[in-house]
Amino acid sequence: MKASAFAYARATSVSEALELLVVHGESAKVLSGGQSLMPAMNLRLISPEFIVDIGGLTELGGIAVERGILTIGALTRHVDLLKSTEIAAHAPLLTQAVAHIAHPAVRNRGTIGGSLAHADPASELPACMITLGAVIIARGPLGERRIAAEEFFRGIYETALLPHELLVAVELPVAPEGSTHFFHEFSRRRGDFAIVGLAAQAIVRDGQFVDLRLGFFAVGDRPLLAKSGSKLIGVPVTRTVLSEACSALSEELSPMGDQQATPAMRRYLAKILLARCVGSLLSRADLGLGGEE
Amino acid sequence: MTPRYPPEMLSVLDRPNSYIGKTVPRPNLDRLMQGRGLYVSDLELPRMAHVVFLRSPHAHARILGIEMSAARRMPGVIAIVSGSELASVITPWVGVLSHLKGLKSAPQSAIAIDRVCWQGEAVAAVVAASRAQAEDAAERVSVEYAALDAATDMLTALDPATPVIHGSLGDNLAFERNHDAGNVDQAFADADAVVEAEFVFGRHTGVTLEPRSVVADWNAGEARLTIYQGTQAPHMVQNIAALHLGLNESQVRVVCKDVGGSFGIKVHIYADEMATYALAKLLRRPIKFVADRVESFNTDIHARDHRCKGRIGVKRDGAITAFEIDDLTGIGPYSMYPRTSAIEANQVVNLVGGPYVTRNYRARARVVFQNKNVMCQYRAVGHPIACSVTESLVDLAAMKIGIDPIEIRRRNLIADDAYPCVSPSGLRFEQLSHHAALAKLVKMMEYDRLRAEQAILRAKNIHRGIGIASFIEVTNPSAAFYGVGGAKISSQDGVAVRLDAQGSVICQTSITEQGQGSESLTAQIVGSVLGVSMDRVRVVLGDTDNTPYGGGTWASRGAGIGGEAALQASKALRKNVLDVAAAILQSTPGELEIVNGRVVSVADGTPRIELSELARIVYFRPDTLPPGIQPELMATRHFVPREYPFAFTNGVQASWLEVDTDTGFVKLLKHWVVEDCGTIINPQLVDEQIRGGVVQGLGAALFEKCVYDERGQLTNANMVDYLVPMPGEMPDIDVGHVVSPTLESELGAKGAGEAGTAGAAAAVSNAVNDALMPLGVTITEIPLTPQVILTALGKI
Incomplete structure (x- = not known):
């Protein structure tokens, strides 16, 4: 398992990286943390002719909070997200989610930009981005584009990024006052890709949801911001209401089958996850999995 | 100076400063930890x-x-x-x-x-x-x-419509064995209840x-x-x-x-x-x-792809009347060389019902060719199949007549004083300890407390289960395994020990080291018997030019066979050393002893001559030795068990786990093993052998499976999709021991390499079914994936 021969350049600036992408076009691949790219190359699933290594671009690192916006540089590694006090304070969902990304060795190298640009539908960060209403910032030869996370993910390993663009940062609104969150994924082993996962953020007042954003992952070809969450907002949540929301969720999903789960099992587990999420966010053990009153 | 005893009053293993039974660091540890291994x-x-x-x-x-x-x-x-x-x-x-x-x-x-x-x-x-x-x-x-056209499904491999993979062989049947002992039909007729089930085992590999x-x-x-x-x-x-x-x-x-x-x-x-x-x-x-x-x-060879129908008869009082199995396995397109791919199925026939007293046992095993990767012997060959089938049937029988799983085993396990005896498949047991092991397990796991806890949690809709699995393990094989069938695979091993010119020891052994501690156990035995510290024993393994001829390390034979050869070679060298020492010291060998690298007086422990000085004289000043003395500071001995074709070890495992009946996920909470490998040379190495073996069994129970599609394509040939057990999912594994040394050797070691793997999956399967009992669901397939469990529960 050795990668095919390829040419390699370590970019010294974003503009140089962009120039290389323009010159080499589709035959080039951007190397960030390398945690998805290198295995794929070693398995010869892909054989890019040219590698643009952006690992040295310090301008793409860093986490900053300003005027209610949390900006995370594309090269920020998972381990840095995990340890960041800014993230813990302003996007606690992300802190919790990152702990589920693979294992320490992967988190030490993998980057948020790499994960988002790779757009594996079973990975955690894309779902977190849609839940948190992130804006993805892409820079190309003609300047920057701002893309809403919901518009960014287009399919399995497909994004709105153009071949000449580099994902440089993401922006997140800081978690609203009084917001709460839920993250869980079903995976066969700790660190595996999820069979089904859910990243949720909510505002709960007087036992009711004022806001509820549900970002499911591994339930289709891209992360899904579930519309069925709206059925739970502004109403007293009963077992019946929960059941209806679960049924509505099922309608929204188009899960695929793989080694770990059939589409039916994914659909089923997504409903379990929604029920557990609602029970947890409302602190309501009585709701169970929903059902008849 | 501590009181001295005449050496003949102590076994060579109990001598002063013996390393036997002691946890000492493995001699190769520093080298490997410093990255100086040579792969x-x-x-x-x-x-x-x-x-x-x-x-x-x-x-x-x-x-x-x-x-x-x-x-x-x-x-x-x-x-x-x-x-x-x-x-x-x-x-x-x-x-x-x-x-x-x-x-x-x-x-x-x-x-x-x-x-x-x-x-x-x-x-x-x-x-x-x-x-x-x-x-x-x-x-x-x-x-x-x-x-x-590919023949991929073992269930249809023998159908006339299925293509024959090797035309010259006539059909796809590689091997069939039938066994019938006692009076099986009568025993089933006499039973108050008969339970049957079909067991499915996933094909997996060693990774x-x-x-x-x-x-x-x-x-x-x-x-x-x-x-x-x-x-x-x-x-x-x-x-x-x-x-x-x-x-x-x-x-x-x-x-x-x-x-x-x-x-x-x-x-x-x-x-x-x-x-x-x-x-x-x-x-x-x-x-x-x-x-x-x-x-x-x-x-790499795959293993365990079996479908086995099983049947058990039981009396109302819990007495098991008979076992019957019909096993089918697909081995790929060729029988592997040179050990063949019929051994696993053969072992299944040998081992089913092995721990129990019933004499009535009928078995058929068929081994078929298929267009998939070859299957052959992997750790605990056949044992997990036989143990899972047997122990599942025993639990199903207990459930049917309404007695506790521990109780049915107490009533049917071969009594500890009934040995030597012969199993229904004709295996000869020298000395096993099923009841002592079960009693120890019950105590270790606090069985009654756990049952009470389980009942309380069930009322809260939390489904925890306890699974028990008694097992036997084949170890120390004689030529009966391969040699008698014509394979040039040695069942004996040899060890040469020699004193170097500074009184240190070089030991060449034909067993090999793959991480299990062969080097350590050899040095412990040699150091103990010779009376030198382990750091003065250098062990050489794995070189046909530089070791005696022997089998190597497999079938849990390294300690039992190679260890005994090391013991006998060391005894011979010790005698040679003492003969020379007696000549030098104008004493007699009986008055001398070696302790801590020096020859001492038996009577009062007085130092008489350092081994380094003795070696100096022998190698450089032989002219000063008395006439007629020709020292031999090197000795070689070989060993193979002769009385029994195999040693057997035994033990019992237990699993405590929780099934999330909403998601089908199983959480392993605790695992216990009590085993009897005879003499324990290094307790930590034995325990880690057991734990490592258990983990491989747990992998089979919950995670590992080579997934082939109907065209014979392996679809998960990578570390993402093929799930090996990882530490995050593994429970604490408590290990206890009962010690019944084999009398075939002076060492008494039987082997410990495969016991963990033999029974782990059976314990987990039984625990899952115990957890699901209130829901009226029994699953007889491994790996127990969430998909399998949710399907059985009717949730998807």
Whole structure:
């Protein structure tokens, strides 16, 4: 398992990286943390002719909070997200989610930009981005584009990024006052890709949801911001209401089958996850999995 | 000075400062921890080239042509060799043994000729200056195939409509064994309840951390082949390589340095390894083959692909009246060489019902060919199948008549004072301790408290289960395993010990080390018997030029057989040393003893002469010795058990787990093992052997499966999709011991390598079914994936 021969350049600036992408076009691949790219190359699933290594671009690192916006540089590694006090304070969902990304060795190298640009539908960060209403910032030869996370993910390993663009940062609104969150994924082993996962953020007042954003992952070809969450907002949540929301969720999903789960099992587990999420966010053990009153 | 005892009053194992029964650090630990291990991958020889095997994408196909010219022009390419070209230097083989009556297989070549029979079989060897260059060139080799119908499902392998894989064999049946003991029909008729079930076991593999690796170096100047290989059986490799390359064994040297895990995966001879030996001879240069992870999954032997129907009869009082099984297994297109692929099914027949007193037992086992990767012996060969079938049936019987799983075992396990005795399949047991082990387990796990806790949690809709599995384990095999069937696989082992010129000890042993502690146990025995500290014992293993002839390390035989040889060799050397010492000191050997590297007086422990001084005299001033004394400061002994064809160990395992009935996920909470491996040489090594074995059994129970599609394509040949057990999911594993030494040897060790694997999956299956009992669901399939459990619960 050795990668095919390829040419390699370590970019010294974003503009140089962009120039290389323009010159080499589709035959080039951007190397960030390398945690998805290198295995794929070693398995010869892909054989890019040219590698643009952006690992040295310090301008793409860093986490900053300003005027209610949390900006995370594309090269920020998972381990840095995990340890960041800014993230813990302003996007606690992300802190919790990152702990589920693979294992320490992967988190030490993998980057948020790499994960988002790779757009594996079973990975955690894309779902977190849609839940948190992130804006993805892409820079190309003609300047920057701002893309809403919901518009960014287009399919399995497909994004709105153009071949000449580099994902440089993401922006997140800081978690609203009084917001709460839920993250869980079903995976066969700790660190595996999820069979089904859910990243949720909510505002709960007087036992009711004022806001509820549900970002499911591994339930289709891209992360899904579930519309069925709206059925739970502004109403007293009963077992019946929960059941209806679960049924509505099922309608929204188009899960695929793989080694770990059939589409039916994914659909089923997504409903379990929604029920557990609602029970947890409302602190309501009585709701169970929903059902008849 | 502590009081002295005449040495003859103590066994050689109880001598002062004995290392036997003590946890001491492994001598190779510092070297390995400092990164100074030497694995085959580390080896670089002058003019060494790398081979990559182009492998068949088809499960079954005719090879119409191989176009190599474009690949030959690629950078770094040295040679591209087809199966027929390689056949000029190496002969094919047939994996059969004469004592497995009726076993048949077809000739297998090092590289496929004309036809491929599984996805992953090598069709050409690409040899280049580097592995990367060889892989680049392999992409340019184009093979024209004509796909053939593949026989992939073992259930239909014997149907007339299924293509026969090897026409010359007539059908796809490789082996069948029938066994009928006692009066089974009458026993079932006499039973108050009869329970039957069909058990399904997933095909899985060993996943060694270090893949299979070989460097073969043909030295044309001395007409000698040196094979550096991570193997469990160097002398077997020597024999087989010589046989098929047309050499004398003296022309083949096998060197086995450090090995990164074996588990039975590395006890076989694989076609690609044979091809590597042959390429070295053909190309007259060193050739390195290191399997990558994908080809490891596609070519390392698989195991355990069984479907077994089982039936048990039981009386109302809990007495088991009979067992009956009908086992079917698919082994791939060839019986593996040289140990054959019939052994696992044969073991299943041997071992079902083994812990229990009932004499009534009927079994059929059929082994069929299929167009999948080869199956063969992997850690605890056949045991997990036999144990799972037996222990599941016992639990089902207990459930049927409404008695506790512990109680039914108490009523049926062979009594601890009933030995020696013979099992219904004809196995002879010297001394087992099922009841003592069960009693200890019940105490360790606080069985009654756990049952109470389970009842409380059930009321809260939390489904926890307890699973019990008694087991027996075959160890220390004599020639009955392979030798009597004609295989040149030694069942005896040899050890040579010698005193060097400074009074330290060099010990050469024919057993091998793959991480389980062979080196440590050998040094502990030698140091204890000789009376020298372990740091003065240097153990040499894994080199056919430099060790006595022997079997190696497999079938839990290293400690029991190699350890006894070390003990006897050390005793002989000790006697020789004391004879010389007596001559020097004008004393008698009976008055002398060796303690801490010096000869002392038995009577009062007074130091008489340092071993270093004795060695100095022997080696450099023999002229000062009394006339007629010819010291022999080297001794060699060999050992093989003769009374029993196999030693048996026994034990019992328990699992405590929780099933999330909403999601189908199983959380392992705790695992217990009580086992009886006879004399324990190093408690920590034994416990870690048990724990490692348990983890591999837990992998089978919950995670590991080679997933083939109906066309015979392995669809999860990578570490993402093939799930090996990882620490996060593993429970704490408590290990306890009962010690019943074998009297076959002075050492008394029976072996501990496979006990953990033998019973772990059975304990988990029983625990899951115990947890699901209130829901009226029983599952008899492993791995117990969430998909399987949710399906059984009717949730999806």
